[in-house]
Amino acid sequence: MxxxxxxxxxxxxxxxxxxxxxxxxxxxxxxxxxxxxxxxxxxxxxxxxxxxxxxxxxxxxxxxxxxxxxxxxxxxxxxxxxxxxxxxxxxxxxxxxxxxxxxxxxxxAPRKLPQDENFENLHYMWTMNDATEIKESAEEAEEAVVVGGGLLGIDLAMAYASNDCETHYLIRGSNWWRRGLDEEGAEIIHQKMEEKGVNVVTETEVSSLEGGGEVEKVISQDGREFECDEVAVAIGQxxxxxxxxxxxxxxxxxxxxxxxxxxxxxxxxxxxxxxxxxxxxxxxxxxxxxxxxxxxxxxxxxxxxGEKAEFDFVNTYGVGHFDVQFLAIGDWNGEPVSKKYSEDEYRRLFFDGDRLVGAVMIGYTKGQKELKSMIKEKKEVNDKEELISQD
Incomplete structure (x- = not known):
């Protein structure tokens, strides 16, 4: 049948x-x-x-x-x-x-900004049509505001900056992608964004949007004003x-x-x-x-x-905008141990007890396959500092 x-x-x-x-x-x-x-x-x-x-x-x-x-x-x-x-x-x-x-x-579906009143120049990104709309707006804009300190937010900020648009990137917390990075590690990414023309603004939340049918100015909760032609938002789904x-x-x-x-x-x-x-x-x-x-x-x-096999995959996520590689592997909710090796090299490992469950690497990505294997095989780590050493 x-x-x-x-x-x-x-x-x-x-x-x-x-x-x-x-x-x-x-x-x-x-x-x-x-x-x-x-x-x-x-x-x-x-x-x-x-x-x-x-x-x-x-x-x-x-x-x-x-x-x-x-x-x-x-x-x-x-x-x-x-x-x-x-x-x-x-x-x-x-x-x-x-x-x-x-x-x-x-x-x-993209989560809407609470202050969104269906402004014509406020964009969310998920579909091909969204991407086309943002691409076209980036090509025409002179000044843009991007809201959202996550993995999609950085893509939006780089889209506008790469089109020679003055870009203000508003991040609610102390640094980009706080889920996996501390301030020391995120500083490398912040610097790379600044070099590409992105104005990284941390500890900033949107208070209001000013304008008629289009946003002309973004006002932060601490009173700062950011004039703009376009706004793009990535605050979750x-x-x-x-x-x-x-x-x-x-x-x-x-x-x-x-x-x-x-x-x-x-x-x-x-x-x-x-x-x-x-x-x-x-x-x-x-x-x-x-x-x-x-x-x-x-x-x-x-x-x-009709097969019956467990889903035991260990994920990898990368950001490819810069001259240093960024990789995130596994789960980033454990107890972290981190080390910065140079201005462009950083690593953070996450543990559940003595078991490695996740890793974030910037610049120094050697051993990524071995780390992923350790996560999947649930290997215990006796010396966490030795594992994170560059040797």
Whole structure:
């Protein structure tokens, strides 16, 4: 009997899952739904597209022919409105579709700035269309404000600065990416941004936005004023999970077990904005990196077909804007040990007791594969200072 698989979302998690299902079941009926107007593109490459260093066509990963060759039925510009997990039916457009196994890979949507009153020149970044809008605005703007001290915020700041736009980068805390870096490590990244023309402003929150239909001035809580032509915001995401009634965490992320199956039988979830049981870190985890979402899609697709293997991936995240490499591996919530080796070299390791669980490296990235292996194999470290020594 032909199995029916439905995947909601054509990001890297959804597309990878569809491919893995087809590899394992040549007779399966596979449908993929996305509300976007184009097939899978590389979100990681969008930062270079926005900077103007990569043509748009090189961000595209799949075209319609890719799906047709694999007999995968891709529905573009089709929003799934509801999932009935009891009847195993997905409602999309004006039709209902039955499934045997379902994957929810809907990701998240950018969190809006509280002061946003639908200003025409205030931008959020997630889709290809968002990236095009930001690219075009960066090419025309003379002065911009970017809000958000995370991994996407730095991409937005560099997009404007790379287009010779005076860019004010507002960070709420003491330094960029406080989740994984202390001030000493972040100072290297701050300096690299300043060299590229970004004015890094820490300990700064937005109090108000002034202007009519467009923002003309950003006012901080301490009274500083930043005039601007354009504003871009990256202050997190909210999960796209309202379409389905399964167990979720306190912020609405879909929860899964270690096999990526949800509380509803036959329903799996993958991608960013999914909280899963990690056998590596021995706790519930969330990760939004590209390679992590791809690996999630691969594992979910295989498990939907009938395999039963734990999702034990250890992620890596990189920032490629500067002449020094930045890498973050694993989990960054443990007890940290850090060391700065030079003006451009820094490392921070994270431990759960005596077990290495994460690493952040700037400049000095030697041994990254060994560290990743230690994390996955749950090796205990007797001498943490020796491990972080440059020798």
């Amino acid at each position: 032909t199995k029916r698989y439905i995947i909601i979302g054509d990001g890297i998690a959804g597309a990878t899952a569809a491919e893995n299902i087809r590899d394992r079941d040549e007779d399966a009926e596979i449908k993929v739904f996305t509300d976007e107007d184009t097939a899978l593109y590389n979100r990681i490459m969008l930062k270079n597209y926005m900077k103007g260093t990569l043509p748009k066509q090189y961000t595209q990963m799949h075209d319609m022919n890719w799906y047709e060759k694999r007999d995968i039925d891709l529905h573009l510009e089709t929003r799934v409105e509801e999932v009935d997990t009891m009847e195993k039916v997905v409602s999309a457009g004006d039709e209902d579709y039955s499934y045997d196994k379902l994957l929810v890979a809907t990701g998240g 909210t999960p796209n999970s309202d379409i389905i009634d399964v167990e979720k965490n306190e912020v609405g992320m879909i929860k899964t077990d270690e096999y990526l199956e949800t509380s509803a039988e036959g329903v799996f979830a993958a991608g960013n904005m999914v909280e899963y049981e990690s056998p590596v870190f021995e706790k519930r985890a969330v990760n939004g990196s590209w390679d992590h979402s791809e690996a999630m899609g691969e594992r979910a697709g295989a498990n939907m077909v």
